[in-house]
Amino acid sequence: MPAKTKDVKKKEELDVEEIEAVTIRFAGDSGDGVQLTGGQFTTATAMAGNDLSTLPDFPAEIRAPVGTLPGVSGFQIHFSSRDVLTPGDQPEVLVAFNPAALKANIKDLVKGGTVIVNTDAFTAQNFKKAGIATNPLEDDSLSEYRVVEVPMTMLTGKALEDLGMSATQVSRCKNFFALGIMYWAYGRSLDATLTWIKKKFKKVPTIVEANTRALHAGHAYAETTEIFQHTYSVKKAPIAPGKYRNITGNEATALGLVAAQQLSGHQLFYSTYPITPASDVLHALAKLKSFGVKTVQAEDEIAGVGMAIGASFGGLLAVTGTSGPGLALKAEAIGLAVMTELPLVIINVQRGGPSTGLPTKTEQSDLLQAMYGRNGESPVGVVAPATPGECFTAIIKACRLAMKYRTPVIFLSDGYLGNGSEPWRLPNVDSLPKFDISHDPGQPAEDFKPYKRDEKTLARPWVLPGTKGYEHRIGGLEKQKDTGNVNYEPDNHEEMCRIRAEKIERMTADIPKLSVLGEPKGKVLVVGWGSTYGAITTAVKKAQSEGKSVSAIHLRYINPFPSDLGDILKNFDRVLIPEMNLGQLNMLIRSRYLVDAVGLHKVKGQPFKVSEIKEKIEALLEGKE
Amino acid sequence: MPAKTKDVKKKEELDVEEIEAVTIRFAGDSGDGVQLTGGQFTTATAMAGNDLSTLPDFPAEIRAPVGTLPGVSGFQIHFSSRDVLTPGDQPEVLVAFNPAALKANIKDLVKGGTVIVNTDAFTAQNFKKAGIATNPLEDDSLSEYRVVEVPMTMLTGKALEDLGMSATQVSRCKNFFALGIMYWAYGRSLDATLTWIKKKFKKVPTIVEANTRALHAGHAYAETTEIFQHTYSVKKAPIAPGKYRNITGNEATALGLVAAQQLSGHQLFYSTYPITPASDVLHALAKLKSFGVKTVQAEDEIAGVGMAIGASFGGLLAVTGTSGPGLALKAEAIGLAVMTELPLVIINVQRGGPSTGLPTKTEQSDLLQAMYGRNGESPVGVVAPATPGECFTAIIKACRLAMKYRTPVIFLSDGYLGNGSEPWRLPNVDSLPKFDISHDPGQPAEDFKPYKRDEKTLARPWVLPGTKGYEHRIGGLEKQKDTGNVNYEPDNHEEMCRIRAEKIERMTADIPKLSVLGEPKGKVLVVGWGSTYGAITTAVKKAQSEGKSVSAIHLRYINPFPSDLGDILKNFDRVLIPEMNLGQLNMLIRSRYLVDAVGLHKVKGQPFKVSEIKEKIEALLEGKE
Amino acid sequence: MADRTFPTPNTPPELKRKDFVSDQMVRWCPGCGDFAILAQVQKTLPTLGIPKEKFVFISGIGCSSRFPYYMDTYGFHTIHGRAPTFATGLKCARPDLNVWVVTGDGDGLSIGGNHLIHAIRRNIDINILLFNNRIYGLTKGQYSPTSDRGKISKSSPMGSIDRPIYPLRTALAAEATFVARAVDSDVQHLAATLERAAQHKGTSFVEIYQNCIVFNDGVFEDVENRATRDDFALKLEHGKPMIYGKDRDHGIRMKDGKPEVVNFKPGEEPKDLLVHNEKAGAEFAYMLTHLEPPEFPTPVGVFRSVEEATYNDLLDAQIEQAKKPGANDLSKLLAGAENWEVAK
Amino acid sequence: MADRTFPTPNTPPELKRKDFVSDQMVRWCPGCGDFAILAQVQKTLPTLGIPKEKFVFISGIGCSSRFPYYMDTYGFHTIHGRAPTFATGLKCARPDLNVWVVTGDGDGLSIGGNHLIHAIRRNIDINILLFNNRIYGLTKGQYSPTSDRGKISKSSPMGSIDRPIYPLRTALAAEATFVARAVDSDVQHLAATLERAAQHKGTSFVEIYQNCIVFNDGVFEDVENRATRDDFALKLEHGKPMIYGKDRDHGIRMKDGKPEVVNFKPGEEPKDLLVHNEKAGAEFAYMLTHLEPPEFPTPVGVFRSVEEATYNDLLDAQIEQAKKPGANDLSKLLAGAENWEVAK
């Protein structure tokens, strides 16, 4: 990419530079359409055959005044001709729609990277709003970057001159102008976006026309003004053939739930209370009434889980969703589901804590809450997806485990997974394995014992109200073995506590063994869980390609642990556990396997960078820790 | 004690047998006055100079029909001429007021022990209620015990014949008759009980007369009918001189809070929602309005903790109390106190879980909930008293730590501590150390930073509303370092998470080092916490007296751990951790110190027996585990 | 999803009271008002023509909340204060079931007040029985939100200082479609009220005055006592003038927009006595809740009973409406609006 | 305990609006109704003669609940739905403070409904402002408990099926001693209402219609709009007949126990118009809450204002009453009723 536009090359000199990967960040005011721009660029990139990963960065929940730092919204995309697992450590290109966006994001840009700015937004008024003393385009502050100055608002306005639109309306189209520039620079086709514009705004032909013109104008501007030295080509990635779509973790979770409904033949019941960043799962499911999905917006989190348990008692696939503080509120009721041994899936899209914390930021700090955040010995299953797309299969698995073992299962997603997206290969619906969940009492009515268990799974019968002759009562007081009657006897209580714990352990039979990335023995083993997958895998592969003795495993199941975890740990000199918390999985592994695992902790509301993990691996290999 | 009364000895043969210790259990219907009888026997025993420990065993919360098993209430006392730390493993004497009480308790009696029954209650109707097929006094089922049959109801009736009382009223006095028998057998004085009767029933002279007569009649009956071979003498124990009273853990907790109020000069505010077994703390404090104590019965647990935090913001000594399920409900608000760094003491009188569980039984299964039962990285202090009397000093300490470090502190009592009692030496009020808690901002008003910390403790200023010029706002969103303004910056968040963790670690400076019971190095170290203290100490002392290489430490502080814990652990070959849960402290210690500690788990709603711990120590010493 | 439908049989079975008696020992204090309520519920259910397996009793925590254990129906003893949420979930999930909630004054109005209101405002088709003994029974005698101010209890040794909450007013503020009050000891009236509640479609809310013989004996003495109850209770009857008293010689009349008591010779009641109207707006029923002793008799019976769409029906209707051929194609759903093919 | 008393100065300081403006950037959407409310509160406080350091603003979570950050007073942004509990604790602990709660329709009536009711029934001396925009603003547009049935939102794409909750009715069911309604855009009336609320001793509950320009623009259009508001809002004034309309040509009258609208020539109102009475029983105010568009105008102003003892005063009174010389001797307390001496 070029230095300041002043020294652009002649057209004939332009050529196409082939690159392997690039990370681009769009940043601007919430009103600048940053997320939309990012989404369109993502689609075009996916269609061009690159592998990719994206990460939106929302301003804190509250709306901030236009032009200010807290109002800046971001969208990052990393795409490549090779496998992509993270949205990129540092962008190489930054598109900044206003001074605040520039200020908030410039420090992340790689040195020598390119920044494309909308010069029309660089006004004294906007500097003030962003708390900037001098014009960064005129002082020295950007000297380490290549700056491309484009008067986007003005140019867009020119392109739409005769449409009779207001200045505000015109200004709203400038993101398509910017998109046009980027499409030209990376040789993307305009087609998908043009189709999208037509569909999206079909009721307002002027807007269709305006956005179409802006997109073309930006494209043409880049081509004719020769603002870039050359365009870039990122070759197709060697992606498994098939049909793909782009998907966020929250979308994948919602779709997985609907799939679980179909596979289990159990109607989906989703009751919840809105909370960032989990609300989108509700929004997605509320639209799927045509699938028979029942959603209820409850009065609070406790009601959300209570309704779900009621529905589970009634025989539906019952799910509730929330984020950290909401999980705390649901704790007591989850304990009731443990005692009554009813299937229940609890989705926790983790965010920054403690307390209200950082609602729009990502974190993995609810693992121990999921494990232990209830009174008494109260074990539940814990499942954690590793990527946005994987939320689909992981939530299906969580539903299956909950229904098969008649137990609550907590699904630990996080803000990064929930809002981040990746290309997702559409599964063949017919090949998804059906669940075999029976409500047959398996006992004669005269002698029905609601807590008589399946010998293998220790699951108790899930006999539904409405089944004649099997009337029975359950509740939160300790149950007598087999009969399920209220019972306070000392030995019975201990036996039941152990049975409940053992039942969760038995789930191991349904949990795949781990697969080690790299050699099965070696110096360093990196153990991850949840959304750190991409960064860890990329870092470990890089280190491996440099000949380092490092392997990795990734836990999708934390309670119970996969059965081979202990053995794998033994085969390495050092164990490194990177987590977006202060060492929660670490504590579970240390205590269970007594290995002196080293933690790498990041509690910044942001995912790990590949480099952070790689450096730590190197430090361990060099014996620095 | 004699075998069946049939072969009683002649009066002249009777002599006094000196014994070191004895454990007696009274058992009967809730209506039989079992707890009252136990309480009176306790006072008389304490006044006789024995050391003692008691344990009431309440029927499950709900009232059960008279004469049935679930309605049986028990009270056990262990007294001795030596140090007593537990209420006794197995009673040597059982006083059973009805067949259900006999059935429910007989299996606990030592073989060869004595059972005293009220034969008048052994009717066909009562057998049916207790689910007994044949009269146990007539079949072989009691052949391994010495049975003393006393027609208590009839005899009491005779003694009260001319008082014109109804049969029910008369029957209510039979517990004093039984008490009279026991006083005679153990040579206790009647005086204290006679005084108590006069005071208690002073408004109803007939009842005073009736109970007085019943007590004397029982005493005379034992003496004249020679039902015992001899009486027993338990010599005075070598108890530290001073003034004593009997106290339960819940009483001691309430008194400790009032003491903390006086010592800190901060009015006590206790807001809570009733729950077994914590309600008695509220009942005790509600009576102390003359001390200026403010109690509020809130609408639920969340309101209870919310009000307390509000009061803490206002500068009072703010405390809330609950049991397991209630702690779960308070989790979210405790997180807010963590974020806003306000002093708060949360009392959790643990009971059997999960869910509603066994509300009247004891357990230690909320330790991990106390540690981790909140969203995000949310550290709090955790203090655990070891004996009923120790609740007094421990709760004062909890208040001090909370106020000094501006943090929530969870006080983990349990049902056994809360309801169990022991003689307690009255502290000298003037010698209790005052707290020095300041509300001085320590900064000029113009530049006030609510999160600027004390360098040593990391405590932030506790500036109270009403202080002119220091108006400021706090809340649950992440705070900027020093200023306390809302802040979402990545580095700031991580730094604040680490500061909050570090602050709790700094409390170590205020926590006494551990004292090792026994040799500082050796084969086995028993590590306990909370109410297992008595059983562990007794077991370890016994083993030591047999020359075994075993020592013990007891944790009164679990977060943070005492600073010398790690070093002490290293000095032993094996570590044993007995807990009334499935291994919660064990997990904390294993993960922190990587020692292969062995757990001894009991989840029966009942405290450990000394023998259970001793056997496990021996098994470890013999290398059996 | 059609693999587990629960059709209601055409010929309802002949059921008797004893069919609803479970095998569990009933554990309330002798003399507790809960026994009478249990008996009336067990007597009422067989008259409804509903198969036994369709009934579900859901409760919170409290003495009253032990109720489900004693009913030989499906039952769920849940957690403190939250019973309406479980019932809402169950009814939405399984509209074929006949769902009852049993709660106490503490369970339903202290910790659980919000869930109660929200169940009622949704008009979910369940029946809620609130056993009001104006005390916390199970936890052994603390004052409750319905206790009168000044109540001396374990937690209020100098008398409570909170003003009481009135269950019916709370229900009416949420525009309850069915609101009634009954007294444990007046078993016939109680049974009749329960039957009306059962027949109502939508949330039926019934406050039952219940005597806690151990911790609050006699709070409702006037209306509990056979000898006095006719003088102190006003039995509301739709379309009938409000007359009460053993000799039916007292009535209620509106004056200047306010109710007043009038006395008259039996049989010679004034023409302008207030006529009860179950179908009126919630304001009318709300006004009736302000008839309180000592000035007024205690109204019992059905205060309000109006028909409105239920949440569960509306939920099902939306689903029906959304169902179109092909609209539940999972493959199409997964494919989303935009996708692309990666070739081999 | 007497080491930290907070006497109120005799001569209250001269305060100005700007004294209540904090240094934090106000982060609401441009055009949000919250701005107007903030301005009116900042204008009202200086008129009360109370030192600035005595004010405390406590909120839950929501756009509205960001309020305390913008006030240069003591403030506490707590957790979702629980603000009344923190306020209750603080006021009981520190009766010298002037405590305000700011909450939203979701915060106060969805998750927090129960705490709201219990604060009101205690008549704790705090002021509660409920910003009702009939939507969840902060979480980006789900319907709220006050949304009309049929509301299309992110979580109800086919329209909500819950019946709405009415804030004032809920407050009145708990016998609120002060109940009022105001509209964000009618700033003078809002300021006057706030002043009345501030002066009331006991729980003051004020519902403020607030326009959420982003997610629910125009729900209150009729009463928000300068051009139409006089025709659609009925300003309640104690002791005055209920007249409204730009031309003051409409009024409210009771007929057969029910309200009706009457039209008349300006200045020639009928004699039997309903006269507002703030001091009446809660039934009267409750009836007024049923005046709703389209049939009726929307009443605004003070619905009810009566004096009753507050929880915090009663609590302090019990403590005063309990205090006797020697009744706070710690040694004596610790010694208990029974104790014994163990000699050396």
Ligand SMILES: Cc1ncc(C[n+]2csc(CCOP(=O)(O)OP(=O)(O)O)c2C)c(N)n1
């Ligand atoms: C979360 C929780 N908090 C508190 C309790 C203790 N508790 C059980 S029942 C009850 C009150 C019962 O009162 P009410 O609902 O009136 O029922 P009653 O016993 O009078 O029938 C309380 C406070 C509990 N079980 N769970």
Ligand SMILES: Cc1ncc(C[n+]2csc(CCOP(=O)(O)OP(=O)(O)O)c2C)c(N)n1
């Ligand atoms: C325990 C918990 N549950 C849910 C949320 C998410 N949440 C924040 S504000 C809010 C609703 C806000 O609505 P309202 O009270 O009407 O305030 P508004 O934003 O409309 O002013 C919700 C559901 C939360 N922060 N905490």
Ligand code: SF4
């Ligand atoms: S305590 Fe009261 S309410 Fe509970 S069972 Fe006994 S009498 Fe009934």
Ligand code: SF4
């Ligand atoms: S979302 Fe609505 S309520 Fe929230 S700040 Fe914006 S306009 Fe105001």
Ligand SMILES: [Mg+2]
């Ligand atoms: Mg009750």
Ligand SMILES: [Mg+2]
């Ligand atoms: Mg709102």
